Amino acid sequence: MKLILGDKAYSTWSLRPWLILKRCGAGFEEVMVALNRPDTAAQIARHAPAGKVPALEVEGVTVWDSLAIALWAEEHYPHARLWPVDPHARWVARSAVCEMHSAFGTLRNELGMAPHHPMCVVQDEAHQPSGALSADIRRMVAMWADAKGRFGEGGPYLFGDWSIADAFFTPVAARFRHFRIDLEAHGDDGTAAEYCRVLLSQPDFLEWSEAGLEELGLKGNG
Numbered sequence: 001m002k003l004i005l006g007d008k009a010y011s012t013w014s015l016r017p018w019l020i021l022k023r024c025g026a027g028f029e030e031v032m033v034a035l036n037r038p039d040t041a042a043q044i045a046r047h048a049p050a051g052k053v054p055a056l057e058v059e060g061v062t063v064w065d066s067l068a069i070a071l072w073a074e075e076h077y078p079h080a081r082l083w084p085v086d087p088h089a090r091w092v093a094r095s096a097v098c099e100m101h102s103a104f105g106t107l108r109n110e111l112g113m114a115p116h117h118p119m120c121v122v123q124d125e126a127h128q129p130s131g132a133l134s135a136d137i138r139r140m141v142a143m144w145a146d147a148k149g150r151f152g153e154g155g156p157y158l159f160g161d162w163s164i165a166d167a168f169f170t171p172v173a174a175r176f177r178h179f180r181i182d183l184e185a186h187g188d189d190g191t192a193a194e195y196c197r198v199l200l201s202q203p204d205f206l207e208w209s210e211a212g213l214e215e216l217g218l219k220g221n222g
């Protein structure tokens, strides 16, 4: 089984299924495609017909798109409990993941990770959000507060135990950290800041982040 990924310094979409497969204990080979290069499109096209990473090659079939890979993992690793067990929490978790996947366009564009914004480092100056970005950040903060308040008491993650929702929001936490977003100024009572801290201190994320730093030549050179 092969997971086709973009560089760990930049590819927030690739981070999602990578975190999920790690949580499942899945054995998989990583195939890294460098983004922002003249041959990126050609390299991705060798694996993924839609021209985007991530993609999963398994049993002779390509599963593309981070959400489709998440759902594939849910099917194949039921023991990993990738969604909350409580049905109400599960419905809300799936809604949050779908909203992350289909909305927040300004957040993804204005807080984009390439080419001068690697997710594993913090930039020197805080980004001043546009009005549209502020609206996205406020929505994110409110969504997290609601989910955490109603369903998140049993553990440090959004729905207590780790779930696919946390895989989808880890890149958001990395964007907020990189661009030094002031969450309190967007209605956070501390819940969102603490949630970001938890996501960014997961051992799997730290491993990803270390690899990103190595790609950038910022670590591992002795």
Ligand SMILES: N[C@@H](CCC(=O)N[C@@H](CS)C(=O)NCC(=O)O)C(=O)O
Residues within 6 Å of the ligand: 006, 010, 011, 012, 013, 014, 035, 036, 040, 041, 044, 051, 052, 053, 054, 064, 065, 066, 067
């Ligand atoms: N909907 C896709 C979006 C994937 C996506 O936009 N991937 C970016 C990299 S993070 C990509 O492949 N870009 C192609 C390029 O840079 O040429 C998913 O969630 O998997």
